[in-house]
Amino acid sequence: MEKLTDSLQRFIFEDTPVRGSLVNLTHTLQLALNKQELPQGLKRALGELMAASALLTATLKMHGALVLQIQAKGPLKLLVVECSSEFGIRATVKWSGEIQDTQTLFDVLVQGQFMITLDPKDGGQTYQGIVALEGDSISTILENYMLRSEQIDTKIWLSCDGNTAAGMLLQKLPDTMNQITHEHDIDTWNRVGHLADTITDEELLQLPTETLLHRLFHEENVRLFEASHTKFYCSCSRKNVAGMLRMLGDEELKSILQEQGKIDINCDFCGAHYQFDAVDATQLFASEITPQSSKKIH
Ligand SMILES: [Zn+2]
Numbered sequence: 660m661e662k663l664t665d666s667l668q669r670f671i672f673e674d675t676p677v678r679g680s681l682v683n684l685t686h687t688l689q690l691a692l693n694k695q696e697l698p699q700g701l702k703r704a705l706g707e708l709m710a711a712s713a714l715l716t717a718t719l720k721m722h723g724a725l726v727l728q729i730q731a732k733g734p735l736k737l738l739v740v741e742c743s744s745e746f747g748i749r750a751t752v753k754w755s756g757e758i759q760d761t762q763t764l765f766d767v768l769v770q771g772q773f774m775i776t777l778d779p780k781d782g783g784q785t786y787q788g789i790v791a792l793e794g795d796s797i798s799t800i801l802e803n804y805m806l807r808s809e810q811i812d813t814k815i816w817l818s819c820d821g822n823t824a825a826g827m828l829l830q831k832l833p834d835t836m837n838q839i840t841h842e843h844d845i846d847t848w849n850r851v852g853h854l855a856d857t858i859t860d861e862e863l864l865q866l867p868t869e870t871l872l873h874r875l876f877h878e879e880n881v882r883l884f885e886a887s888h889t890k891f892y893c894s895c896s897r898k899n900v901a902g903m904l905r906m907l908g909d910e911e912l913k914s915i916l917q918e919q920g921k922i923d924i925n926c927d928f929c930g931a932h933y934q935f936d937a938v939d940a941t942q943l944f945a946s947e948i949t950p951q952s953s954k955k956i957h
Contacts, residue, residue, distance in 0.1 A: 708740045814852055
């Protein structure tokens with residue numbers, strides 16, 4: 660059986676409230692890493708957080724974007740991953756100073772905060788949750804967050820070897836009313852959790868989904884759904900950059916132009932370069948105040 664890369668696959672345990680998903684990011688990760696030179700430990704952290712973003716997105720009924728962010732003092736400043744409901748993922752890291760390849764994310768992170776943002780594109784409210792970083796792995800941080808903020812039992816396994824990132828998520832949907840079903844559900848949850856805990860990094864990264872599910876849960880009744888494709892996708896555009904510049908204001912832009920002759924903006928996620936000269940800058944504001952009908956000059 661061939662390994663399906665760059666995919667997300669949902670599955671359920673039939674007649675139980677336990678559901679799950681598996682993700683593999685290969686080209687998606689490599690394209691994200693192409694844009695930045697990273698020490699090994701940060702590469703792994705970025706890959707794991709990207710895999711986690713896809714797994715969490717798969718649990719949401721939302722049209723929009725999920726943003727996972729780690730902000731910290733110390734050598735690591737910022738780690739951001741954004742995943743759209745279509746599994747278009749982008750990611751970036753900001754860091755400074757010396758970081759050895761042997762250092763993990765947690766060696767270079769001081770006073771970290773974890774932030775999760777849900778940004779619906781269909782007009783819904785933006786949601787943001789901020790918590791202190793609790794745990795010594797990205798999966799533990801997310802499990803704690805899901806339990807404390809969302810009251811949802813979640814288990815997450817993540818792995819990244821620098822070329823591929825992979826992950827698995829199990830989640831128990833909120834309780835049913837019935838006492839007997841309730842106990843049965845908890846039994847199922849505990850049992851599949853223990854079975855899933857036997858997974859190795861190698862299996863998570865390399866085994867095809869069907870083989871992996873069979874290896875872990877061959878005595879359970881698992882239904883696997885069709886795979887969704889994941890890809891590297893950056894939502895930046897000249898229009899968005901123009902909007903950002905407009906917010907800086909006319910005065911600020913004029914002073915940058917006076918100093919540098921032009922305004923250069925590089926996208927941290929994909930490396931795209933946007934340039935605005937004095938004429939472009941004037942148009943930024945002109946287009947805002949001139950009504951469309953004024954185009955008729957005659
Ligand atoms: Zn971009």
